[in-house]
Amino acid sequence: EIVLTQSPATLSLSPGERATLYCGSSQYISSSLAWYQQKPGQAPRLLIFDASNRATGIPARFSGSGSGTDFTLTISSLEPEDFAVYYCQQRYNRPRTFGQGTKVEVK
Amino acid sequence: EVQVLESGGGLVQPGGSLRLSCAASGFTLSSFSMSWVRQVPGKGLEWVSGISGSGAGTYYAESVKARFTIARDDSKNTLYLQMNSLRDEDTAVYYCVGGGIDSGYFWRHWGQGTLVTVSS
Numbered sequence: 458e459i460v461l462t463q464s465p466a467t468l469s470l471s472p473g474e475r476a477t478l479y480c481g482s483s484q485y486i487s488s489s490l491a492w493y494q495q496k497p498g499q500a501p502r503l504l505i506f507d508a509s510n511r512a513t514g515i516p517a518r519f520s521g522s523g524s525g526t527d528f529t530l531t532i533s534s535l536e537p538e539d540f541a542v543y544y545c546q547q548r549y550n551r552p553r554t555f556g557q558g559t560k561v562e563v564k
Numbered sequence: 565e566v567q568v569l570e571s572g573g574g575l576v577q578p579g580g581s582l583r584l585s586c587a588a589s590g591f592t593l594s595s596f597s598m599s600w601v602r603q604v605p606g607k608g609l610e611w612v613s614g615i616s617g618s619g620a621g622t623y624y625a626e627s628v629k630a631r632f633t634i635a636r637d638d639s640k641n642t643l644y645l646q647m648n649s650l651r652d653e654d655t656a657v658y659y660c661v662g663g664g665i666d667s668g669y670f671w672r673h674w675g676q677g678t679l680v681t682v683s684s
Binding site: 506 | 599608609610611614623625626659663666667668669670671672674675676677
């Protein structure tokens with residue numbers, strides 16, 4: 458099973474600041490990685506797929522990069538609605554696995 | 565508009581059974597990669613089971629293998645998850661999720677979730 462490790466667990470930032478979230482894979486997964494955002498009481502929302510492609514309707518301030526085993530999600534300038542939990546997920550092989558999540562909170 | 569709507573959650577005793585349903589609209593299930601993902605309230609996400617677009621391939625997490633069965637009724641455009649021999653640790657919100665080629669078959673579409681509580 459592929460283990461995805463996200464860091465940091467919590468990121469405390471202010472609106473307007475840049476957020477950088479990391480996801481490391483225990484095995485090579487090419488670019489087969491997605492990022493999801495989840496707000497309290499809501500289902501997750503797909504932000505980025507195939508490591509760097511924004512899903513439909515996702516603002517340009519969200520960007521993804523990386524391949525192989527190391528991946529990054531960047532939010533260029535945090536908006537109030539961006540404070541949430543972010544998960545990475547791989548579909549390189551089964552079982553599909555998620556990282557444990559990074560909470561982006563207001564500083 | 566693409567939508568998925570789960571139903572069938574509820575309270576069940578340990579060892580009991582429950583069947584979840586996921587009604588899809590705006591797309592045909594056979595064109596999407598569909599799965600069930602669960603989340604213990606306040607915790608992370610766990611993939612439970614998936615089915616290929618053709619319906620020929622079904623896949624399970626080790627934690628549910630031999631207890632859960634995923635199936636699809638194309639005539640009703642509905643996905644199911646039959647859950648047997650339920651355990652306390654199966655308590656979670658279960659999401660029906662799907663994705664097509666426009667999202668690299670990652671899960672762009674999520675239902676609102678249905679809560680399954682296993683307790684005596």
